[in-house]
Amino acid sequence: MNSGFADRKYILNIDLSSYSYSVEERDDLSEQIGGTGLAVELMKENLKPSADPLSEENVIVFAIGPFTPAYPLASKTVAMFKSPLTGNLGESHAGGRSATSIANAGYDAIVIRGRSEKPVYIVVDNERVHFRDARVLWGIEDSLITGRIIAEREKGRGIRSIMRIGGAGERLVRFAGVMTETYRHFGRLGLGAVFGSKKLKAIVIIGRGSREPLDAKKYREVYDEIFRIATTSDAMKKYHLIGTPVNVAPLNELRALPTRNLESGFFEMTEEISGEAFAENNLARRIACNHCPTACIHIAALKEVYEDEPYFFKTIMISYDYELIYSLGSMLGVGERDGILKLIHRVETYGLDAMSTGVVLSWATEALKKRVITEKDTIIPLDFGDYKGYLKAIDYIYLQPNEFYRNLALGVEKAAEIYGGEEYALSFGGNEMAGYHTGEAAYIGYLIGLRHSHLDNAGYSIDQKLRERLPPEELIDLLVKEEIWRQILSSLVVCFFARGVYTPEVVSKAFEPFGVEISEEELIKRGERIYREKLKLKTNLGYRADKLRIPEKIFNIESFRGKLNKNYISEALSYYRRKYLSI
Numbered sequence: 001m002n003s004g005f006a007d008r009k010y011i012l013n014i015d016l017s018s019y020s021y022s023v024e025e026r027d028d029l030s031e032q033i034g035g036t037g038l039a040v041e042l043m044k045e046n047l048k049p050s051a052d053p054l055s056e057e058n059v060i061v062f063a064i065g066p067f068t069p070a071y072p073l074a075s076k077t078v079a080m081f082k083s084p085l086t087g088n089l090g091e092s093h094a095g096g097r098s099a100t101s102i103a104n105a106g107y108d109a110i111v112i113r114g115r116s117e118k119p120v121y122i123v124v125d126n127e128r129v130h131f132r133d134a135r136v137l138w139g140i141e142d143s144l145i146t147g148r149i150i151a152e153r154e155k156g157r158g159i160r161s162i163m164r165i166g167g168a169g170e171r172l173v174r175f176a177g178v179m180t181e182t183y184r185h186f187g188r189l190g191l192g193a194v195f196g197s198k199k200l201k202a203i204v205i206i207g208r209g210s211r212e213p214l215d216a217k218k219y220r221e222v223y224d225e226i227f228r229i230a231t232t233s234d235a236m237k238k239y240h241l242i243g244t245p246v247n248v249a250p251l252n253e254l255r256a257l258p259t260r261n262l263e264s265g266f267f268e269m270t271e272e273i274s275g276e277a278f279a280e281n282n283l284a285r286r287i288a289c290n291h292c293p294t295a296c297i298h299i300a301a302l303k304e305v306y307e308d309e310p311y312f313f314k315t316i317m318i319s320y321d322y323e324l325i326y327s328l329g330s331m332l333g334v335g336e337r338d339g340i341l342k343l344i345h346r347v348e349t350y351g352l353d354a355m356s357t358g359v360v361l362s363w364a365t366e367a368l369k370k371r372v373i374t375e376k377d378t379i380i381p382l383d384f385g386d387y388k389g390y391l392k393a394i395d396y397i398y399l400q401p402n403e404f405y406r407n408l409a410l411g412v413e414k415a416a417e418i419y420g421g422e423e424y425a426l427s428f429g430g431n432e433m434a435g436y437h438t439g440e441a442a443y444i445g446y447l448i449g450l451r452h453s454h455l456d457n458a459g460y461s462i463d464q465k466l467r468e469r470l471p472p473e474e475l476i477d478l479l480v481k482e483e484i485w486r487q488i489l490s491s492l493v494v495c496f497f498a499r500g501v502y503t504p505e506v507v508s509k510a511f512e513p514f515g516v517e518i519s520e521e522e523l524i525k526r527g528e529r530i531y532r533e534k535l536k537l538k539t540n541l542g543y544r545a546d547k548l549r550i551p552e553k554i555f556n557i558e559s560f561r562g563k564l565n566k567n568y569i570s571e572a573l574s575y576y577r578r579k580y581l582s583i
């Protein structure tokens, strides 16, 4: 099965309410390419716009691209769903082995509907689907242990992917994620809570198949070219050596590293938590997603000594990257590497999104300082820099022992609506911010990006490249142009770190050995169509670009270009609405 490049797409439909499944062969979906493009179409077909994200009406789509597993760095899977965090479109991408397993199991996409009566996990073993009783796994809060137990019980070692939730997903924390393998995540926008609401603890995908190119000689040539660019480019080398934390020090220099709930863009303890410091002192090994020669995933070894036996210790392996160091480090004022690693480990254990967790806790800390909430709410004192307090607070986000933590588990947007402090609740489109206070382009990018993610259109990168502010109209067109091309990368589904490798020319060439002719112009046209369709879907789900909230705090602190200009942002947004949304 699995068409990959051909006209036919194979869709596995799974219904949790009836414990049934079926496979559709679809000739009408080839225009969508795969990944995001395919997922948007499947969401349009299957999701009722009014569906409650935590009800059986919500739908989850996993979709892979036509280059999986044929080419290097085509390593990601797209997950699409209605987000319980924003109430709108949810899209999250993860690497690991999931994409290869789905491709080799014979599918282009998997659609999951309904809700199970009792906890289950699903095993997709090529053409067969099994519904396993997960009652004994339900209640295990540790996503790592859940993964280990399932790995022991199921076949397919080396060719399978295990996507599962921790306790945060079971308890419907709206920013709970889904872990895949040990160090990759569908982190953003609450897919873990959607799993939890469906009583779905995990999905195991075992892929036993393979597929051949039509023109093996041509395939070899294109493959070698992609491989050569991927392994010799400076950008990819940087990701391998230090990983994304290489950005900690330069962003701090630029006054762009959000610190203490954006009290500043400069963290005075950066030397201690830079990518270089982690690499020199903590790095134990690097690993890669399937079929990736870059291996950007950096794993630290954390030695934890038992209190009463100083010569007894356990070593925990913890994956770290820039966003985690920002959200659980500088944003919380934590300048100890071991403290940050412990926070990352705790978040990973429960299966929480690290960025959202850091932002809700930094908001709570400021709200406590400003007496918008009290210690009766937080149960413990929260202080910037005190990682031990934050470890406890993360336990409380998972356990939700009182009304305050139940509200905090809804995300910072909702918590601030309830308690106040909206001016320093740092979410955009309902999604907690990423770690870039680089200038207007970053924030406009979060606001108009269809996932409200820094990865939608890389506004933070535009800020750093431009010497001067562009006219607002030009900036919007540039951001949308970038987002349109990223629809193609997300439909293929290649890792965004390889965006310099997969240029329109290379993408067009990479299709040829599989008998598909698609020009660079045609690729852009398809990107535009996918962007439009995704925007339409988002609008049908209730997206109102004229109601986007901008936290006042972003205007109070300096960026490397001075303070942000409110009028500029408002002109840019109004042009965006007129041109792209006709409002």
Ligand code: SF4
Binding pocket: 073, 075, 095, 096, 239, 287, 288, 289, 292, 293, 294, 295, 296, 297, 495, 496, 497
């Ligand atoms: S560069 Fe990193 S995130 Fe991207 S595919 Fe490779 S290992 Fe995965």
